[in-house]
Amino acid sequence: KNITVSSPAELKQAVQKAIPGDTVFLENKEWKDAKLVVEGKGTATKPIVIVPRSIGKVIITGQSYLKIAGEYLVIKGLHFKDGYTPEKDLIVFRVNNDRLANNCRLTECVIDEFNNPERFRNENWIVLWGKNNRVDHNTFINKLTASPVLIAELNDERSQDNNHSVDHNYFKGRQRFGSNGGETIRIGVSRYSLTPSRTQIVDNYFEHCNGEVEIVSIKSGENNISRNTFFECEGGLVLRHGLGNVVNGNLFIGNNKPFTGGVRIVNPGHRVTNNVFLELKGTAFRSPLSIMNGVPNSLINRYYQVVDAKIENNTFVNCTPLTFGAGKDAERTLSPQRVTFQKNLFVNASDPVYQDDNNDGGVIVSNNAIDKSAVSREGFTQVKITNTVKNGITVPQAKNYGADLKQLAFITVNQAGAKWYNTNQQIAKNKNTTTYIKASDTKKIQELINKTHAGDTIILAEDGFYKLEEGLIINKPLVIMAAKHLNKKPVFVNASFKTIPAFITIENGGSLEIKNIAFQGAFESYGNVQAGIRSTDKAMNRHYNLTVDGCEFYDYNESSFAGIKASKNTLADSLVIKNSLFRNISGTAVNVAEEKDDRGAYGAEYTIITNTVFTNVMGSAVNVYRGGNDESTLGPFVTIDHCTFNEIENREQGTVVRLVGVQYAAITNSNFAYSGQGGRAIEFREFRWDEILVDYC
């Protein structure tokens, strides 16, 4: 029996009444704010199928979700875009704690940027409960928010030993999340990690999944992660908790991109075999292969010791060194034990091939091979290499060593995801325009901004005061600059009696390049301006770029004010300041320290300040903060070069340049005068693995 439904209520009723073998068609249309609940009972041979009248013609938008419960339901071909779930989950395999889904299937669906506008809102696109469910041939594009794309939960026996299959999906894009919570897949959770999950993650294609250090985070036992392709992902497949997982026949393609990772191992009993690692350039936790040290008496969510692992018959081509004893420190003191590392093949190997931070024989490296052209190394046989090409990918091979390529699937984009969906749609690009604006037209600037297109340029045509009465809002990439050949800079001032949070606020989707303009924070007896340029305090899930060139920021009279401020819950991809001046500021000149929750989040991936003068600043000149012990992210990165610091933050315990938790920092060729007299010129608070350079200061 076939039936076509056109509302969530009809759908619910139709599925409830359906008998095995029925198909419920969703009417072709936009389903807005669709709270879909499907609960029914098919059979293995006669499932109930829920499908659009025409694949690709049911588009689910707005505040929508899908809850599935019952047996043998197949949900196929739904397309989620332009919205987000009003709840914690988008597609969830249970209706409530009592009614789970078993033997259900989600296939050929597409979730395309269905993101909550708040980046730190925990939302999951797919959550598996129950047993024997399958998620296959779906396409997941650019999840921007916290929490994984897909989770399998196993809180009690109804969902443990579940035998789910996650296969042939296309995980396309996950931008650097800038905090823990940027995983693509999580299976289980530490509290229940000692029980087996037996989930299959096979034949999937992961592309640019750069959310954090864990692309796939396994937190349960006896899962099988095999035959997947990881394409240029800044992270790894991580066996984080749980026992006896199998990682076999996966293909990691790094293309020499920095930070591309492989497999990381924690806990006992795992097997990593027949995987191919091509041109991976990650180090430490992102090494092509890393084996962690454990913690004595570890709590369930910390690090159990690695014992009885087998790492055999893998192929590493042109990779950075492997890391044995990763994360070793005063807490993680238990070295891996009884780990056999053999029959692996290294081609164009790094020197050393691996680094063992314990060197106590816990990792038994024996009978591995290296290509003949390499310098010979102890414990490695030199062997002859031949190349095999499959699906356009070239993989070296050698007899008896390295991966058995028959166990690989060489999954490409074309073999994963919903085939009906074209993920490479082009957006027509406007020709960029340039508009000049006079000081007397200051009130029209916002209107002009609203009318312009991404990439357009607005030019302040005159010097003198541009008298704003509201802060400007930027929500697309724009250039704002002074006209060339002016004698003085145009000066933004507030000519209203209100306090204005910033002259310019960058909102979601915005980016800004700004040149040769001054931002005067206090003007006559008008209201204060709290910052020159800031990112929004509203919801944001996209990263922004800000380039400030030849600008001046002065007269900010309260200690909460700043020249430039990266607001909480926003992340700049890059914050570039050059040839600029900050003076007479009671707060912080460049404030990238609003992520105070010590959860490892931060305000800018790259902060780059060059040729800039800071003078008479009561707070810090530069404050970048990333608090807590989290080890998920790459950044923040900070570069300060050719800057001058004069009369900055002389208060007790004050710091001129404060870089807390910055992971890569370089401060070079800079002058510090009459600054930091009550505290420090530069404060680092860093971990031993951070990279810090101070030179010529």
Added chain:
Amino acid sequence: KNITVSSPAELKQAVQKAIPGDTVFLENKEWKDAKLVVEGKGTATKPIVIVPRSIGKVIITGQSYLKIAGEYLVIKGLHFKDGYTPEKDLIVFRVNNDRLANNCRLTECVIDEFNNPERFRNENWIVLWGKNNRVDHNTFINKLTASPVLIAELNDERSQDNNHSVDHNYFKGRQRFGSNGGETIRIGVSRYSLTPSRTQIVDNYFEHCNGEVEIVSIKSGENNISRNTFFECEGGLVLRHGLGNVVNGNLFIGNNKPFTGGVRIVNPGHRVTNNVFLELKGTAFRSPLSIMNGVPNSLINRYYQVVDAKIENNTFVNCTPLTFGAGKDAERTLSPQRVTFQKNLFVNASDPVYQDDNNDGGVIVSNNAIDKSAVSREGFTQVKITNTVKNGITVPQAKNYGADLKQLAFITVNQAGAKWYNTNQQIAKNKNTTTYIKASDTKKIQELINKTHAGDTIILAEDGFYKLEEGLIINKPLVIMAAKHLNKKPVFVNASFKTIPAFITIENGGSLEIKNIAFQGAFESYGNVQAGIRSTDKAMNRHYNLTVDGCEFYDYNESSFAGIKASKNTLADSLVIKNSLFRNISGTAVNVAEEKDDRGAYGAEYTIITNTVFTNVMGSAVNVYRGGNDESTLGPFVTIDHCTFNEIENREQGTVVRLVGVQYAAITNSNFAYSGQGGRAIEFREFRWDEILVDYC
């Protein structure tokens, strides 16, 4: 002409239409959600009077405010209670930026705990704009929120040189605010502080104004602060910015209470004369008299140098030493200069009488006197003392030295405030009850809590599991304890599938003493509990007390979880933990570190932990955080005695006991084992004026 009005609209219209000499009566009743705007034009001899039909019978409640504009309006006898302003100000002397009040008067009004439920919400009870306005004979009781009770603003010339009078008011109570923003009066603001205000603050009575280090904060010039009484106030009259202020004939009564302060001086040209300081025990910024050091090239909101000050004919009786050069550090390097300190009288003086941290002769101490019974001191003449008693207050006198008592008003409670209002109403007290509750009645505990009265006791009658399905909410002072003579502790667990934020949450108005109960964070496969006991994440403006005795907290499995957690925007007066155990916690055992904004706020005034064992905690055992450079508050105070720390926070850079910005700390008689191996056992980050003791650890 007299008219009676009964709504805000009628009032507005009546005042608009009134002619000089008219009286507008407010109908006797509760005026709820009353947005009152009065704008009219009286004359000096014939003002327009706005007054209740019967004084004391108009009660303004709910979301209410009063805006005043025009000339010669007298507003009299209003009573604000049980509500708060929906805007930033409650009573404001302007309708908008164009329409100010001049020559208007607010008299005999009462504002009794008219507080926003959110403590950090900036709200002002009285804001003066314009000129020649008078605020007199009003009573202001217990402002609990951020920002002063009364402000005079002087943003432009219409409000500068204003000649306002703030006189005969009764400022009754301002609890320790636990952050900057707890002032009682502020005159001006740093940005406009170099202009004269000429406000009179005279004949007022300040009682227990303990909000912060500044009771009265003068941030403008040429004000007159005279003949006021300060009764047991933990703070001072502070000449913070501005030039040439006069402090004359004030009476400070400390009654030997700790932290009671006097006058603090910054900026040039002030005169402090004929004041009497009785039994003040404050030190540093709260000294009976302190003269600050200045900052070179100071920004407008930092510290200008003190020069050309006159401090003469003051009387100090049984006080702590005065401080000259207060706040001297690497930044505040400019000593006071050309300050004459003479003809002052000291009775029962401290030794030394004063401490000069610069000792460069900038403060010229000459021709002062000391009582005959004292040891003679250089620069002090010994003189004969007689006692004068006025209004029940005994003040010593000597010829030619000390205060001229005729210049004092000896203001008492009876001479200030709205006479018609009795501020000492008693609340009838219930007889306290004790109720026993069985494990099988766990679901009824919340209902029972709701029915009990302040001070009642609830006893868990059995050992074994008390299975909660919601966290308990405490919004009054209660005792919860295990029955005596049980073999084991009763154990709270979560038996719902939801995650619960805490077993017990203390809300506004609540306090808790809890004894001999266990809090198990994870139970079977039910939902997690994020904390054993916490303060609310909802609005709170009253401080709470929590005493935990003989309790156990264990099995909290996520790193964001805690045994006990003081939430952001709440302040414990005291947090006492004794004879207790914390084990198996992935987060922080005792978390008083949620005020992360570096504005000088903190979560508990006193944290006292004794005879308590911490074992196997992944985060810190104790984390108390107060960030930033603010110098407004007394606390936090931390005492840790006879505690054991075993296997605590061994992570890289981790700290077992983390006390950042704690102002008084003592850690004694405690054991640290296998703890802090990647970082530190104890981390202090303190200022040079903090008091720290670590002993027998």
